[in-house]
Amino acid sequence: MKYIIFEDFAxxxxxxxxxxxxxxLEMREQIPYTKVLSAGIVSLDKGQIRCSGQSKELKMSASSNDSKTIAEYLNSQ
Structure with a gap:
């Protein structure tokens, strides 16, 4: 799966x-948030969220905090 982490209005x-x-780029065009923080590929590896790669289209790559950000977001929902 791919992911983009945006900064929301808050x-x-x-x-x-x-x-x-x-x-x-298609996904970016659908989301109203103005700032992209990072983007890449997300996967599960032995129960752990792993983020890697980059989006050449957005000129963004995975950040070292992305796995934690995604896990915290999923746990809060």
């Missing part, structure tokens, strides 16, 4: 996870 990091067949 200044919070908000991840959006979407299928590989959707391009980063």
């Amino acid at each position: 200044g919070e990091a908000t991840p959006i996870i979407f299928p590989e067949r959707v391009s980063f």
Whole structure:
């Protein structure tokens, strides 16, 4: 799966996870948040969230905090 982490209107990091067949640019165009913080590929490895890679289209890559951000977001929902 792909992901983009946006800064929402409240200044919070908000991840959006979407299928590989959707391009980063297509997803970016659908989301109203103005700032992209990071983007890449997300997967589960032995129960752990792993983030890697980059979006050449958005000129963004995975950040070392992305796994934690996504896990915290999922746990809060």
